[in-house]
Structure formats: structure tokens, C-alpha cells
Amino acid sequence: MLRTKALVGAVSFTVALAVPWWSLSLDAAPAPASVAGAGADEGAAHDDSSSDSPGHEEAHDWKPMDDMMAKRDKSFPAETEGKGGQIIEPEILADGTKQFTLTAEPVKWEVEPGKVVDAMSYNGMVPGPTLTADVGDRVEVVLKNELPQSTAIHWHGIPIDNAMDGVPNVTQDPVPPDGTFTYEITAERASVGWYHSHHNGTEQVSNGLWGAFLIGDMPLPDKTEIDHEIPMQLQDSGTIGLTLNGKSFPATEPIRVRKGESVLIHYFNAGTMSHPMHLHGLDQLVVAKDGFPLKEPYEADTVNVAPGERYSVLVKADREGKWAFHCHIFPHSEGKSGMFGMFTEMVVT
Amino acid sequence: MLRTKALVGAVSFTVALAVPWWSLSLDAAPAPASVAGAGADEGAAHDDSSSDSPGHEEAHDWKPMDDMMAKRDKSFPAETEGKGGQIIEPEILADGTKQFTLTAEPVKWEVEPGKVVDAMSYNGMVPGPTLTADVGDRVEVVLKNELPQSTAIHWHGIPIDNAMDGVPNVTQDPVPPDGTFTYEITAERASVGWYHSHHNGTEQVSNGLWGAFLIGDMPLPDKTEIDHEIPMQLQDSGTIGLTLNGKSFPATEPIRVRKGESVLIHYFNAGTMSHPMHLHGLDQLVVAKDGFPLKEPYEADTVNVAPGERYSVLVKADREGKWAFHCHIFPHSEGKSGMFGMFTEMVVT
Amino acid sequence: MLRTKALVGAVSFTVALAVPWWSLSLDAAPAPASVAGAGADEGAAHDDSSSDSPGHEEAHDWKPMDDMMAKRDKSFPAETEGKGGQIIEPEILADGTKQFTLTAEPVKWEVEPGKVVDAMSYNGMVPGPTLTADVGDRVEVVLKNELPQSTAIHWHGIPIDNAMDGVPNVTQDPVPPDGTFTYEITAERASVGWYHSHHNGTEQVSNGLWGAFLIGDMPLPDKTEIDHEIPMQLQDSGTIGLTLNGKSFPATEPIRVRKGESVLIHYFNAGTMSHPMHLHGLDQLVVAKDGFPLKEPYEADTVNVAPGERYSVLVKADREGKWAFHCHIFPHSEGKSGMFGMFTEMVVT
Structure with a gap:
């Protein structure tokens, strides 16, 4: 039924870390627990004590912060037990x-x-x-x-x-x-x-x-032949927390495609907050809402998905590189210890 | 001025309860007070103490939970004093x-x-x-x-x-x-x-x-004759809290229609959070934004309404049944004690 | 490159206050700190103690509340040090x-x-x-x-x-x-x-x-000649807090235009919550999403902008007056001490 070469084609690589990033103990934990609300933000919790305010931060603080970020960010894609959303045969x-x-x-x-x-x-x-x-x-x-x-x-x-x-x-x-x-x-x-x-x-x-x-098959503009069809399932709460397809960065799965390929992404929001999904470098053509094809598809770089909604977007991978792909609510994806939660990459080679 | 047979045509039935659901005292209160935020969720407050974690819950816990849910859910539509949004004559x-x-x-x-x-x-x-x-x-x-x-x-x-x-x-x-x-x-x-x-x-x-x-009259696609025109006014905060047309489930009013009828629903958000309104079983054709007819109406099963916005949707009641109709942010509509807050039904007979 | 007469043409006036509004000490502070969340609302914090509940408020309470509101509201546009978003030449x-x-x-x-x-x-x-x-x-x-x-x-x-x-x-x-x-x-x-x-x-x-x-230039419907092109940059968190173009009311900048002029506003959301931007009295024609022109522009009075998104709207200033322009989440713009945060005016003369 699927016209795709690969529904979820990417394969997670194992990254061996001598010292795992999560054993580090700076106060810069990603702390998804602290983002219980679309409006929660680390900045708001920020106090003006001398060592923490932007104007008075000690110059020697930034290096360990950067090192921890780099260790965490570069551990992507990290291996974990279990993979969600696998296709099963009836x-x-x-x-x-x-x-x-x-x-x-x-x-x-x-x-x-x-x-x-x-x-x-x-x-x-x-x-x-x-x-x-x-x-x-x-x-x-x-x-x-x-x-x-x-x-x-x-x-x-x-x-x-x-x-x-x-x-x-x-x-x-x-x-x-x-x-x-x-x-x-x-x-x-x-x-x-x-x-x-x-x-x-x-x-x-x-x-x-x-x-x-x-x-079935979603009708696409210009009868586009798609090379990958990828569900992108969003969650933000409960024990699962801020995740893409059941995993948090750095364990999220990258989307690996070849230059020139067409990718159909279906966003699903199973959570409790809206998530504006931003893909760097490549345009998203919104082709369907809740599975209903749009008569007038429209382009976007950020697609806001509310709980219960689905949006289907067509991406033409016409530019090589490692393109960040994340919820644009920073408290859901990027903080003092680097990327976390709802962050992955589309890798075009 | 209205082409409708009934603007808000449904009538609440009295439900006599020997023991009212709200006198029950399990720890499963709907607790709208605890959902002060689009991101608040019961799951987040969930701790891993042995009796509460999903893996270790006592087997005998589920029966009273189900009984309370059933009592609450089946008390719908419950009678309350007062009815909001009544049409007044000038x-x-x-x-x-x-x-x-x-x-x-x-x-x-x-x-x-x-x-x-x-x-x-x-x-x-x-x-x-x-x-x-x-x-x-x-x-x-x-x-x-x-x-x-x-x-x-x-x-x-x-x-x-x-x-x-x-x-x-x-x-x-x-x-x-x-x-x-x-x-x-x-x-x-x-x-x-x-x-x-x-x-x-x-x-x-x-x-x-x-x-x-x-x-006046909203121009509709294909000059659809509508049988019901229903304002659906959303609130989430203040003393009124999570409500549809001023009432919380089980006191919300069902929408009762006949099979084949056309229903025009106007969502109004008078609250402080966005609410994605999901109607089960029947498609919503979005025909207007803030009262401005759309040149290209589009279909959806979940319509996200931000504070101050209005969306007008046309529903063809072409399938019989009791169709759940609710905000898809579960902390606004369904929890451990069953449905609450922003939940009602469209009943097609 | 810009076809506008003035990109951000308004000029802040100095308002001299014998007693500045912020020195008043009623319990009605705008308290942006208390709105850390799309769902936070002053109403929720409202208790039912006798002097504060709507039914039992002391009659003499309203006058100082009104006086403080008037002092604050009428101090608009208030002078502050610094102006954000200035155009710089390369x-x-x-x-x-x-x-x-x-x-x-x-x-x-x-x-x-x-x-x-x-x-x-x-x-x-x-x-x-x-x-x-x-x-x-x-x-x-x-x-x-x-x-x-x-x-x-x-x-x-x-x-x-x-x-x-x-x-x-x-x-x-x-x-x-x-x-x-x-x-x-x-x-x-x-x-x-x-x-x-x-x-x-x-x-x-x-x-x-x-x-x-x-x-470059955004293609506009009917080749509209625009008189003002105005970035409206939204923020809600961190040390900057609830602001339009870096300032909170009453220091936000009014948009001053002549009757009959066309205004192109680009909303940018740099914050962490969605903001439904409502302009009183004048329609907003949504012409672009994230800078991509829409094939079918649509009208609205309230435009919901999620973090990372941009919407471009065309406003025809065809009605004179001082039109309120604000985020329609009241906890972001209006409370017990009057307007605050994300509130400004479009002034048509």
C-alpha cells in the first residue's frame, strides 16, 4: 500500500562514550520535568544571583558548559533499547x-x-x-x-x-x-x-x-513520487515526556535521505501542548490536514501541530547537509546542556 | 435572520442519581484546579510509588475506578441550575x-x-x-x-x-x-x-x-441549508474554568440531531489557552475564520481554536450514534475519574 | 529594497508623570512573573475570601483600581531607554x-x-x-x-x-x-x-x-502599494518577558498611520508560547506564512502565531481611531492594573 521505498528507513548507530554525557553533573541538566507547560521556560526560573546573570557570569564557566553540550550533542544518534512505531503485519x-x-x-x-x-x-x-x-x-x-x-x-x-x-x-x-x-x-x-x-x-x-x-495512498500535488513516508509522533507529558516517536534526543532517530529525494512526513500530536515543528534548510509543503488533502497546499518552515491534529508535509531534499529538525519551543528542545527532547536531524547526502 | 430550525436546540435531561458521582471520594477527582496550564498534565504529577506506577498497580484498584468513571460518565447530561447563551429579543x-x-x-x-x-x-x-x-x-x-x-x-x-x-x-x-x-x-x-x-x-x-x-447569514459552500446553528463557547480559567458554553461535563449540553441534518458550529475561545476541538465520527468542514468565509474550505477532524479566535465548521450528520466531542488536550477533558470539563456529545438518531 | 515610506515610523512621546504609575502599591500589579505559562491566569489565583470575591467586594475598592489603571493606561506611549530592531546599514x-x-x-x-x-x-x-x-x-x-x-x-x-x-x-x-x-x-x-x-x-x-x-519584496494581492512595513516581534519569557518589539506596555510603540494607508505587518514569534494577535476595528488579511506568499490570502481579526512562525498581514487603515492591538490571552496583556505586556495601539488619523 505504501509507495515508499522505506517507511522509517533510518537506522540508529551505536555511539560508544567513555564517559556518558548523563553522568556529568553541572546544573545544566535538560530537566524535562521543569518544562511542565507550554509557557514554562528556563529563563523564567533564572535568578539574578551574581554568578548566573548574563552580565556577571564568570568567564571560566562557559568551557565546561560547552564541553558538556558537545559531548551530549555529538552522542547523537545514541543507542537505546526498543524502537517504537514498527510496522506489524496482519x-x-x-x-x-x-x-x-x-x-x-x-x-x-x-x-x-x-x-x-x-x-x-x-x-x-x-x-x-x-x-x-x-x-x-x-x-x-x-x-x-x-x-x-x-x-x-x-x-x-x-x-x-x-x-x-x-x-x-x-x-x-x-x-x-x-x-x-x-x-x-x-x-x-x-x-x-x-x-x-x-x-x-x-x-x-x-x-x-x-x-x-x-x-491507502495520499494524493499528492503533481503526482509526486515519494521516496520516504515517515510518521513523526509527538509526545510531551506523562512518563514518556518530550519525545519524537517515543525517544528523546540524543536517542531520537535521524531521517537519512539522498539528495533529490522526496519525503512525506506525517506529524501526529499525541501530547498535551502544541508543537511548532521547524525543519532547517528545507521547505515543508503542507499537503494535508488530519489526512484530508488540501486543495491549496502551502509552504512553511515551521508547522504548528496541536494535540490530536495531524499535518502531512512534503519535503524535497534538495540541499545537502545535517539539518536540525525540532520543536521551536526551546524549552522543549535546547537548553543549557545542549539539545534534548524534541530534536532530531534530517541528514541529506 | 437565522436559517436554522434551532439555534441551540438540545434540551438537558434530568438524571436522577441515588448517590451523586461527586460524593465519591477516590483520589481520582477531575481536579480542574490542577490543570492550570496548557502543559499541566496529570501524568507529570504521577510518581513512581509502588501502588501507582503502571507496572505495579494493585489488581483490585481498577474496579472502583471504573465504577466511579461509569457513574460519572453515565450521569451525562446532568442537570444544573442556569443555562448560558440564551437568545434574547431586543x-x-x-x-x-x-x-x-x-x-x-x-x-x-x-x-x-x-x-x-x-x-x-x-x-x-x-x-x-x-x-x-x-x-x-x-x-x-x-x-x-x-x-x-x-x-x-x-x-x-x-x-x-x-x-x-x-x-x-x-x-x-x-x-x-x-x-x-x-x-x-x-x-x-x-x-x-x-x-x-x-x-x-x-x-x-x-x-x-x-x-x-x-x-446576518454566513454564505456556505453549495448553498447548504443548515438545520442547526450552534455557538460553542470555550472557557478554561477564572472561576468558570474548563467549560463548553459555561458548563463542565457532565453538565455540558449534548447536541441532538437527526441523521442527514447539517449543523453549523461556531467555536469561540473566550479563555486563555488554545483548544483543539475533536468531533468523533463526523467530519468538520472549516468554512470561516473569525466570521470571514474561506474561499477554500478545508476538512478536519480536530480544529485548534486560540484565545479570541472563532472558527465556523459545517458538520453533515451522516452517521448515527453518540459521538464524543471534546478538547483533545486530555488534561482538559478526560482523567482518572472519567470525562470532565470540555467534553460533550453529538447524538445522531 | 523596501517599498515602504517608513519601516517602523512611529515615534515614542515622553509622558511626564508626577507620580509614576509603577510607584502605586495596590495589589493589582501586572505581575508578568505570575504568567509563566499559556494557561496561567490571574483568575485561577483568585481566592474566595470575602473582600475579593465578585459578589462581596467593597464598593470603595473600585475607585483606586480605576485610578491606577487610568494612570497606567494613559501613560502610553511611555518613554524608555533604548529601541530595538533598528535598521542598520551594511x-x-x-x-x-x-x-x-x-x-x-x-x-x-x-x-x-x-x-x-x-x-x-x-x-x-x-x-x-x-x-x-x-x-x-x-x-x-x-x-x-x-x-x-x-x-x-x-x-x-x-x-x-x-x-x-x-x-x-x-x-x-x-x-x-x-x-x-x-x-x-x-x-x-x-x-x-x-x-x-x-x-x-x-x-x-x-x-x-x-x-x-x-x-526582497513580498508579492502582494492586487499589487497593493504599502505605506508601512512593520516587524512585530513577540517575546514572552526569559529576562525580556511579555513584549512587543522588546518593550512592554506602556512602553510599546504605537503604530501611527493615515486613514487610507496600507500597512504590512510581519509577526515573528521568538518566544515559547503561541500568541493570538488581535487588532481592533481593522481587518487583517493574512498574505504569507513564514515568508511564503499564500495563494489564497484569508481574512482574520485574530492571528495566532506559534513560536518560530511568521505571519504577514495586510491592514487597510480605513477607519479612524485609536485601535487596541494586543495578544488576546488576557494574562499577557490586561489585568487588575490595566494594560501591560503585549499591548499597543494602531492610531489612524
């Missing part, structure tokens, strides 16, 4: 139905090197598996609940019968621990859909219970 | 002028069952009365101030003479307690306008001093 | 290259009367100098670092070679204190670009290290 039933199984279960998730959190997952990964189908497919998704609390799955952006909509106490009973529920979906139209818990959503989604569900 | 003066009277006054406002707050209101309701006029009308609005502090009214999105713009110390003196001011407006063009205090706005607007003002 | 090198010099240096910056903060600046001003060039120009920018920490400059929205992109540890080494780095740019296309630090961005940008870089 079982094909006798009548042709494509059957996926999603098991909701606790997992220890390594968000960045050494930072392992208690997450909720589908099939042991955050984000959950990427599901794909063709228009016209009959799809079943078997939800097995191995969490210690009830759950349910909503199919966001995918036309569906009300009984399958996945909202406990509105369209179904919650699925209890050790329970099972089978969702039946007919793939009516091309969709940039996603799925997520709709039970105790503040905790369950932020802690990992969401994934992408791509149906 | 007095027609001798020269044909339509004269409305808005009295700014304190009110005890029941946001949800049992939660009564000190609000500021126009005519005893939050949001204030919905005003309507036709293009070409001469309108007067008499503001009577029965608040213990001064106030004034700004007419947002409505072309007006500067002297009538309602900004104290810029275009007029503030209207003191027991004072009166008459605003004179000629309805120049179709508008999805609103009105609100522009004096001590952080407190006065968040505590209730705003309302909708609809002028 | 040195023309032998080969025609336009060479600008930007010196990063600490400065004591007067954000509003009496509020002097420790800022980081380019050339002693916040925002930094406005740079301009024509399409086809060869431009050099010499960065001299006189800060006590390292820095670097990213050229946001301007096509550039990767080596000049300004991201420490990705495309270059950081520029240390007393160091120099020369950026080489060929102005490929018309751009509403900006430049900012990409080193310790949370602190350095919020504390003042950004500026506008306008290249």
Missing part, C-alpha cells in the same frame, strides 16, 4: 480480513540513554505498532488488555461504526484487565489515522498508549 | 433600532452538579445572552453595571466606530458600579462576532463576562 | 558584498519604565538590528561574541549552505567568548527571515538574542 483470515493484535501492557521504556520509565505500551513499544491497510480492506484489531487497569481504543480520523468508536461508557464498556475486545473496521477512505486509549486518557495516552494507522 | 425602538440591555452582575453559577462558583455575568447567565441582528440593522446595547467594579464592553469582530469600541482609557471611560453606557452599532456585514469585557479582562472575562453576537 | 565590500556586524553583548535593557533587566543583545538592542537585503545580494554577517558564554547564529527561513546554518555541534563549533565567526549568505529569494542564537536557546533567545532579516 494475519489474513479466511474471508480476507486483515487481523491485527494489539496487547496493552506495561513496559520499561528507555526514552534516552539511561532514562528508563514505566510506560504503558501496545506490544511493548512506544508509540504502538504502525498499522497499515488499503482502502476497501476489512480490518479487525484484537485488543488484549494486560494492564492492571481497564482500557479501550479510539480510532481517531478513521470513519467507523459508532459501536467501534472506543469511548468507554459512551460506545462500549471499558475492557478490564485480562479482557479482550475486537474492533471491526472497514477502511472506507485513505486516512492518516491514529489510535489511542480513550480511558483515563490523561494518564494512558501520555504514558504510551497510542500509535499510527495509515490507510 | 426592544424595537420607534425608529426601528433594536435595543438590547445587558446587565453586568454577580451570579452564583452552577458549573457542574454541586460546583457553584462566584461568577460575573450578563443578565445572570454564563456565557452572556446570544445577540442576533440582520445586516443593516441599527443596534443599541445598554450596558448597566451592577458589579462592584467598573467594566466596559468590546465588540470583537464587529466593524464599529472607534468611540464604541469599548476599551477603557483608550476609547471611553470605564463604566463605574451603578453606571450605564449605551453602545451604538450599525450592523455593516455578516459577522460571527462576540462581546466581552475589556476592563480587568484577565479576571472579568474568565469569570464570565462574554457572549456571542451573530449578525 | 558596509559595502570591494566585491559588492554587503557586510553587517552583529556583536553579541550583555546590556541593561529597559523593558518598561523603571524595569531594567539583564539582557543579551546584538549591538545593544532587543530585538537585534533589523537586517535588509535584496534578492541576489551576497551578504556577510560578522558575529563578534562579547558575551561571557559561547553562542552562534541560525538564519531561520533563509535558504543557506549547511555550514552556515549556525547550529553548534551540528554545523559548526560554538563561537566562544571573544570569538568571531563570519556567516556567508547568498540572498536566493524574497524572505521574511529572522536570526537567533541556537546555543543554549532557551536562555539566549528569551533573554534577547534574536532579530529580523527581511530580503
